[in-house]
Amino acid sequence: xxxxxxxxxxxxxxxxxxxxxxxxxxxxxxxxxxxxxxxxxxxxxxxxxxxxxxxxxxxxxxxxxxxxxxxxxxxxxxxxxxxxxxxxxxxxxxxxxxxxxxxxxxxxxxxxxxxxxxxxxxx
Numbered sequence: 626x627x628x629x630x631x632x633x634x635x636x637x638x639x640x641x642x643x644x645x646x647x648x649x650x651x652x653x654x655x656x657x658x659x660x661x662x663x664x665x666x667x668x669x670x671x672x673x674x675x676x677x678x679x680x681x682x683x684x685x686x687x688x689x690x691x692x693x694x695x696x697x698x699x700x701x702x703x704x705x706x707x708x709x710x711x712x713x714x715x716x717x718x719x720x721x722x723x724x725x726x727x728x729x730x731x732x733x734x735x736x737x738x739x740x741x742x743x744x745x746x747x748x
Contacts, residue, residue, distance in 0.1 A: 627650060628651070630740070633742060634743045635743075637711055639748050640710060648703050649703070659722070659723055660730075660735055661704075662722060670720070672730035673719070684729065692708065694706070712746060716745050718742065719741060720739055723737040
């Protein structure tokens with residue numbers, strides 16, 4: 626069983642930055658692909674970014690390329706999401722997810738999910 630715990634969310638002004646972290650329990654972290662999703666009030670959950678088990682491949686939502694960066698540290702069982710130039714429309718609950726097979730954008734490929742961390746961007 627894999628447990629994921631996100632941290633690093635909070636309130637930030639537009640144009641600011643935040644770095645989210647997701648700590649994974651268990652021994653399989655280094656073999657799992659990881660992803661970040663987000664869900665704003667009244668909207669569906671959407672893919673943000675994904676990273677392969679060895680960081681060899683990263684994928685981003687087209688609208689977020691250039692502002693968000695996903696990375697991981699397998700020695701620390703942690704995946705990160707660096708978010709720069711934040712906008713009010715980035716306000717959402719951000720979820721970390723782990724997949725045994727893929728770091729793609731389809732949420733069903735992810736087997737484990739964290740509880741989420743709130744990010745609020747004020748204008």
